[in-house]
Amino acid sequence: MKKLLTPTRRRFLTGSAAMLAAPAILRGTRAYAQTPTLRVGHVSPRTGPLAGFAEADDYVLAAIQDHFNAGVENNGKIWNIEIISKDSQSNPNRAAEVAADLILGDEVDIIVAASTPDTVNPVSDQAEINEVPCITTDCPWQPYFFGRNGVPGEGFDYTYHFFWGLEDVIGAFLDMWDQSGVTKVVGGLFPNDADGNAWGDAELGLPKPLAAAGYDLTDPGRYQPLTDDFSNYINAFKDAGAEIVTGNMIAPDFATFWSQAAQQGFSPKIVTIGKALLFPSVIESLGDRGDGLSSEVWWSPNHPFNSSLTGASAKDLAEGYAAASGRPWTQPIGFKHALFEVVADVVRRAEDLDDYESIAAAIPETKLDTIVGPVDWSNGPINNVTKTPLVAGQWQKEGDAFDLKIVANSAAPDIPLTGELKLL
Amino acid sequence: MDFLNAVVQGTLLGGLYALFAAGLSLIFGVMRLVNIAHGDLIVLAAYLGLTTTVVLGVHPLVALIVVVPAMAGIGYVLQRGVLNHTLGDDILPPLLVTFGLSVIIQNALLEGYSADPQKMDAGVLETASVALGPLSLGLLPLLTFAIAVAVIAGLQWTFYRTPLGRAFRATSDNQDIAQLMGLNKRHVFGLAMALALAVTAVAGILLGIRTSFDPSVGGGRLIFGFEAVIIGGLGNLWGTLVGGVILGVAQTLGATINPGWQLLAGHIAFLVILAVRPNGLFPRISG
Numbered sequence: 104m105k106k107l108l109t110p111t112r113r114r115f116l117t118g119s120a121a122m123l124a125a126p127a128i129l130r131g132t133r134a135y136a137q138t139p140t141l142r143v144g145h146v147s148p149r150t151g152p153l154a155g156f157a158e159a160d161d162y163v164l165a166a167i168q169d170h171f172n173a174g175v176e177n178n179g180k181i182w183n184i185e186i187i188s189k190d191s192q193s194n195p196n197r198a199a200e201v202a203a204d205l206i207l208g209d210e211v212d213i214i215v216a217a218s219t220p221d222t223v224n225p226v227s228d229q230a231e232i233n234e235v236p237c238i239t240t241d242c243p244w245q246p247y248f249f250g251r252n253g254v255p256g257e258g259f260d261y262t263y264h265f266f267w268g269l270e271d272v273i274g275a276f277l278d279m280w281d282q283s284g285v286t287k288v289v290g291g292l293f294p295n296d297a298d299g300n301a302w303g304d305a306e307l308g309l310p311k312p313l314a315a316a317g318y319d320l321t322d323p324g325r326y327q328p329l330t331d332d333f334s335n336y337i338n339a340f341k342d343a344g345a346e347i348v349t350g351n352m353i354a355p356d357f358a359t360f361w362s363q364a365a366q367q368g369f370s371p372k373i374v375t376i377g378k379a380l381l382f383p384s385v386i387e388s389l390g391d392r393g394d395g396l397s398s399e400v401w402w403s404p405n406h407p408f409n410s411s412l413t414g415a416s417a418k419d420l421a422e423g424y425a426a427a428s429g430r431p432w433t434q435p436i437g438f439k440h441a442l443f444e445v446v447a448d449v450v451r452r453a454e455d456l457d458d459y460e461s462i463a464a465a466i467p468e469t470k471l472d473t474i475v476g477p478v479d480w481s482n483g484p485i486n487n488v489t490k491t492p493l494v495a496g497q498w499q500k501e502g503d504a505f506d507l508k509i510v511a512n513s514a515a516p517d518i519p520l521t522g523e524l525k526l527l
Numbered sequence: 528m529d530f531l532n533a534v535v536q537g538t539l540l541g542g543l544y545a546l547f548a549a550g551l552s553l554i555f556g557v558m559r560l561v562n563i564a565h566g567d568l569i570v571l572a573a574y575l576g577l578t579t580t581v582v583l584g585v586h587p588l589v590a591l592i593v594v595v596p597a598m599a600g601i602g603y604v605l606q607r608g609v610l611n612h613t614l615g616d617d618i619l620p621p622l623l624v625t626f627g628l629s630v631i632i633q634n635a636l637l638e639g640y641s642a643d644p645q646k647m648d649a650g651v652l653e654t655a656s657v658a659l660g661p662l663s664l665g666l667l668p669l670l671t672f673a674i675a676v677a678v679i680a681g682l683q684w685t686f687y688r689t690p691l692g693r694a695f696r697a698t699s700d701n702q703d704i705a706q707l708m709g710l711n712k713r714h715v716f717g718l719a720m721a722l723a724l725a726v727t728a729v730a731g732i733l734l735g736i737r738t739s740f741d742p743s744v745g746g747g748r749l750i751f752g753f754e755a756v757i758i759g760g761l762g763n764l765w766g767t768l769v770g771g772v773i774l775g776v777a778q779t780l781g782a783t784i785n786p787g788w789q790l791l792a793g794h795i796a797f798l799v800i801l802a803v804r805p806n807g808l809f810p811r812i813s814g
Binding site for chain 1: 741786
């Protein structure tokens with residue numbers, strides 16, 4: 104008896120080890136907690152050249168977190184959802200690093216990411232390796248799928264993506280150009296980066312469908328981003344008699360091209376550029392020369408969709424951001440919101456939220472009408488991918504402000520036209 | 528015809544590169560300081576110019592009246608407050624400090640102006656052009672080239688015809704003896720940096736009219752500046768102009784063959800010159 108109560112060295116060690124280990128063991132068992140918490144990791148380019156895509160993060164996430172604070176029901180039980188957001192600094196290596204940190208350090212249950220292949224691909228790769236469910240958006244599906252060496256028919260086990268693809272951009276552009284009646288000669292400006300190489304690719308990019316539609320494409324080659332001189336492109340386009348200019352550029356390159364084109368006497372009738380012309384801030388920085396430029400439209404306040412989480416319409420969300428920030432709405436806002444709509448929907452439907460496999464299995468079964476349109480992986484163009492509607496729009500000056508008018512909608516007639524294409 | 532156009536456009540582009548490089552060349556010539564933050568200082572000048580044009584509602588070129596003295600002031604304070612403490616026999620500390628400075632400037636600009644691309648509105652100057660035979664030359668590139676020549680001529684005159692230039696050259700040749708002759712080298716270095724950043728201000732404003740900029744584009748401009756300095760020969764200001772032109776022409780000629788070769792051709796020209804003449808074409812300083 105006496106012997107049992109006497110502290111011996113061995114008993115002391117056993118006891119203290121148990122005490123030290125207890126919190127570690129207890130923390131993992133959610134069953135004891137009143138309301139269990141599910142962690143969602145979020146990677147986004149808050150700073151750096153891509154920061155424009157993430158400028159509305161704070162506004163969007165605050166509204167989502169507000170909604171999540173009320174709890175989300177799964178199998179008759181209320182779960183808290185905690186969003187942990189990290190900055191990729193617009194750098195793919197950094198994106199992979201913070202994704203690994205979220206998965207291994209914060210032990211998130213689901214990871215989400217948005218904005219260009221430079222963010223989406225490294226995060227998805229980390230999630231796939233570590234077998235954590237992952238949902239991404241805001242990057243055309245070709246750079247997502249083929250950029251990650253996806254095999255059609257096999258796809259991925261844990262990573263899913265919703266957005267549109269190059270075929271939709273091409274369709275929207277052609278839809279817009281066809282109604283204009285200009286000469287079918289196109290000049291192509293494609294940079295030597297992930298997007299530029301995908302857009303300019305002879306097989307998968309613009310050249311083939313443009314030729315099929317009767318357009319003559321002049322593509323002098325790939326330029327290095329942040330170049331200071333486009334004289335050779337301008338010369339080639341002038342020689343070919345191009346009336347349409349298209350491509351995928353970053354804003355500084357487009358600004359350089361556009362002022363040089365004017366200096367060297369090249370004036371196309373339609374200029375439709377991906378990426379650079381998405382943001383109102385870029386158009387405003389071009390002044391009067393921004394009037395009449397066109398681009399693809401993934402989302403706008405006039406899209407006839409509502410949030411499945413808050414019930415807000417596209418207009419409510421866009422105008423809410425504009426009112427709260429004093430800045431114009433941007434297209435990524437809708438997709439960032441939709442990303443968390445999908446997360447909430449998956450959380451509601453998953454059979455067992457403590458099991459990564461079970462969460463991952465719930466993602467492809469999603470059939471949800473979000474603020475950017477229907478998200479339904481059963482009818483995607485390729486494994487793990489589903490598409491949202493895409494239309495084409497033109498920036499038109501109204502008074503002092505620019506408005507993005509939707510001018511072509513053949514692919515998605517439920518999105519109303521709000522203007523007519525004007526030639527430059 | 529294509530080649531003629533490429534050479535002419537490349538020469539004009541060279542003027543911009545020479546302006547990027549002139550400040551670097553000057554700083555290195557006087558105090559052997561390699562300024563990694565130079566590209567970000569150019570972007571800082573562009574933002575100061577943007578603020579001036581927006582607040583005062585003036586033309587970007589008029590904003591030079593405000594931005595040039597402001598950058599010169601920043602240069603003097605920066606040199607006396609920070610960089611003078613790093614100068615010594617070891618070239619590593621100034622390199623590291625300016626590298627840190629580059630990160631600080633980028634993030635401060637990001638915080639203050641956000642990542643939105645900005646552009647200065649110079650009205651018709653941006654799109655106006657002059658027809659010269661079959662060529663169409665932009666007024667802005669012509670003006671940039673003319674300003675580059677004027678700035679370099681001005682710096683050259685300052686260096687060889689004024690007491691300030693004598694002080695620069697004396698301090699550059701031998702700091703200790705210059706001190707013995709009654710020159711305060713800290714003050715001289717401060718003035719050199721002020722002059723260098725005044726040139727940077729001009730480069731920044733012209734960059735901001737030519738294209739749009741955001742806080743992260745500075746680093747990409749630095750390499751062209753360095754290459755122009757090295758091609759032309761360290762410490763030689765006219766050499767820097769020649770270096771800029773060689774770089775610009777190499778780029779546009781490369782792009783005529785294939786646009787993918789634009790930057791590559793510039794870098795190759797740089798490597799060839801480095802291999803054939805390691806000190807550049809017209810070196811003033813050996814080693």
